[in-house]
Amino acid sequence: MATVAGTMRAVVLDAPGPPEALRVRRIPMPEPGPGRVRIKVEAFGLNRSELHTRLGLAEGVTFPRVPGIEAVGVVDTDPDGLLEPGQQVAALMGGMGRVFDGGYAEYTVVPRTQIVPFRSALPWDVLGALPETLQTAYGSLTTGLDLHAGQALLIRGGTSALGLAAAALAKDQGATVLATTRDPARLDFLAAHGVDHPLLDDGKVADQVRAVFPDGVDGALELVGTPTLPDTLAATRVHGTVCFTGMLSNQWIVKDFYPVSYLPSGVRLTAYAGDAADLPAPVLQRCLDRVATGDLTLGPIHVYALDEIADAHRDLEKGHHVGKLVVRTTADSSP
Template identity: 60%
Template sequence: MRAVVIDAPGGPDVLHIRELPVPVPMPGQVLIRVEAFGLNRSELHFLRGMGHSGSFPRVPGIEAVGTVERAPGGEFVAGTQVAALMGGMGRDIDGGYAEYTVVPASSVVPFRSDLEWSVLGAVPEMLQTAHGSLTVGVDARRGDTLLIRGGTSSVGLACIVLAKQQGITVIATTRNPSRAEHLRSVGADEVVIDTGSIADSVRVIAPGGVNGAVELIGTDTLPDTLRATAVHGTVSFSGMLADVWTIPDFYPMAVIPNGVRLTAYSGEASDLPAPVLQAFLDAVAAGTASVPIAKVYRLEDIVQAHVDMEDGARSGKLVVTTR
C-alpha cells in the first residue's frame, strides 16, 4: 500500500510517500481501506515536533474514512462504511495518511451514506470538535447568541452550520473582510472583522455579551473573547489556530471576568455518537446542511496540501483522497 511517512520533524518536505505492507489487525482492532482523510492543525503540530505525544517514524493522520476490511474481534462487518478518529492515530500508532490503516475498534464510528468520499473525508474530526464544543463545551441552547472566534476555520464553519440547525444566533469572526460573505452564506447572522480586540464590537451586537463562545484562535485572543461573554456565559477553548498554547503569567482574576465561565473541549471518537454523525450526513445529503470543503487533493499532492494548510489561505477543510 501507499502511505505517507514522517521520519523526523520538519516542514512539509519531510512527508514522503512510500510502499508499506498492509497492516494486520489483531482482536480489538479494525483494518480499514482508507478512501479519504481530512487535514488537521494537530497534524501540523506533530509534523513540526510540537506535539505532546507521538514517535517517529510515523504515518500521520488523526482521522480517515473508508470501509472495513477486517475486524477479527467481530465488532464490524467487512464492507461497513466507517470513520476512524483519534485514539492515538498518527502519533502513537500509524494514522490515516495511507491506503489502509489499523485502529482500535473504539476509534471507529459506522455510518451509511452515498455522499462522495471526498465529502465524507472532511467530516469526522471537524464534526466531533464542533459538536463537542457546542454541547460539552458551551452547552448552547436554542435562542442563545454564540460567538465563534475563528469562523473561517473548518471547525468554525461546522460550528456555524450546527448552531443554526439548533436555532442559535451566530456571531462569527474573520481577519479577512473578503471572507465575511462566505461566513454569512453558511449561516452566520453577524460577522465581526477580527482586529485582535473585538469585545466592544461584539457587545454592540449583543449588549449584554454573548451567551457562549467557541475560542478557536488560541490563548492570545482568549482574554478578549472572555470580555465579550455575558455573566454566566461560557467560553469553550477548543482550538489553537495561532499556535499560541499558553498564557504567560496567567492571573485568573485579571483574565476571567466576574461570572464568566471558562472551559475547554477536546474529544475522542466516543464523543461523536454514531447517530450524530449519521444525522449530519443525512442532512448534507438532503441539502439542509453543508460540509465546508476548501480543496480536495490526491495522495501524491500531500506536500502541497500541507503547504496550503500552513499558509492558512483557504477557508474550510482540506481533504485528501487516496484513489
C-alpha cells in the same frame, strides 16, 4: 494504486520538518490484532493536530510515524468478526497518527473503540471532510458550551473548517451566530454561510460584540488560541461560557496565569478535546443524511491526491483556503 505483495502506500514523517518532510512510501500492510480493525482508507481530512506533529509541537509523538488523526473508508479485516467487511466507517482520535500509525495511508489499523459506522451515498471526499470536524464542533457546542436555542454564540476563527461546521450546527440548533475573520474579503462568505453577524477581527472583537449584544454573548468558541482569548472572554456575558477548543495561532499556553485578573468576573472558561465516543453513530448518521439532502452545509472542501500531501500541508499551514482540506487515496470518488 493497488497494494503490492502485502504492502501499501502511506505518508511517512521521519522527523519534524517542512511540508516536504511528508513522503509517500510503500510500507508493509498493517495487521490487526484482537480488538483492532483494518480499514481500507478512501479519504482523510487534514487537521491542525497533524500540522503540530509535523512542526514538532505535538507531545507524545514518536517517529517515524504515519500521521493522521482521522480517516473514512470501509472495513477490510476485523479479526473478532464484529464488523462486516465493506461496512463504511469513520476512524478518529485515540492516538491515531501519534502513538500508532494513522490515516495518511491506503490502509490503517485502529482500535474498534475509535470507529464510528455509518451508511451514506455521499462522495468520499465529502465524507472525508466530516468526522473530526463534526466531532469537535458537536462536542464543543454540547459538552463545552451547553448551547441552547435562542442563545448568542461567538465563534473566534469563523472561516476555519471547524468554525464553519460549528456555525452550521449552532444555526441548525436555533442559536444566533457571530463569527470572526481577519480578512475583509471573507465577511460576505460568512454571511452567505448563515452567520448572522460577521465580524472583522481587529483584535478588539469584544467592542463589536457588545455593540450588538450589550451584555455580551451567551457562549463563545475560541478557535484561534491564547492570543485572542482575553478579548473573547471580554465579549462574554456574566454567567456565559467560553470554550477553548482550537489553536489556529499555534499558541495554547497562558503564561503567568492569574485567574482573578485574567478572567472577567462571572465568566466561565472551559475546554473541549473529544474522542470518537463523543460522536455517537446516530449523530454522525443524522448529519450525513442532512448533508445529503442539502439541509446542512458544513463549508467548502478542497481535495488533493495522496502524492500532493506536501502541497496540502503547505496550504493548511498558510491558510490558503476556507474550509476543509481532504486527501483521496484513489481517484474514484464513489462510495
